[in-house]
């Protein structure tokens with residue numbers, strides 16, 4: 001049988017980072033594949049599949065019915081986390097959206113700052129802005145990984161509130177908790193370096209980020 005999530009793909013990495021046994025809210029669920037795959041594998045008992053748009057939510061509902069999971073996965077029309085209560089979920093996944101939208105969704109739901117909530121965030125753009133915001137608000141980044149999926153690199157950030165607020169400069173935020181020993185993390189950082197090289201042509205203040213990333217990558221690529 002074809003797996004629901006592409007093995008070693010972007011959503012598989014998100015699924016890997018969800019805690020075993022947790023009640024999940026998947027925000028911006030679209031097709032609903034992430035909660036469906038996690039329920040079928042037995043990693044989680046139940047989930048809320050949420051989307052702000054009725055059409056994707058209907059597609060999630062159709063897929064949930066197809067896999068006979070309506071008793072374990074509830075669909076909900078929700079702008080971000082607005083219709084989700086703190087006592088309903090343990091882990092929150094927000095994947096496939098821009099880093100700024102993910103940040104705004106979290107900022108609108110102060111209950112995610114309960115230290116027991118585990119956030120799995122997969123920004124498609126501006127991951128560094130999300131990292132800076134997480135640190136400034138008192139979240140710890142517990143883990144961060146990268147994956148190569150159909151020729152593109154993606155990162156997934158796991159965060160949990162600790163209350164310790166920290167400033168983080170742009171170079172440190174681009175790297176976050178990515179492990180430069182890992183080939184996919186280096187690939188993601190090389191792509192970020194290319195973006196910063198392009199941006200620095202219009203904004204020379206970004207040259208320091210270019211230099212920091214070049215130095216970091218060089219030191220690991222020569223190892």
Ligand SMILES: C[S@@+](CC[C@H](N)C(=O)[O-])C[C@H]1O[C@@H](n2cnc3c(N)ncnc32)[C@H](O)[C@@H]1O
Nearest residue numbers: 027028029030051052053056078079080095096
């Ligand atoms: C590109 S899809 C990502 C689907 C899936 N999470 C993934 O990573 O493959 C983005 C989904 O987020 C939904 N979305 C956009 N803004 C949202 C918001 N503020 N709250 C909830 N869902 C939102 C869209 O309707 C769309 O279904």
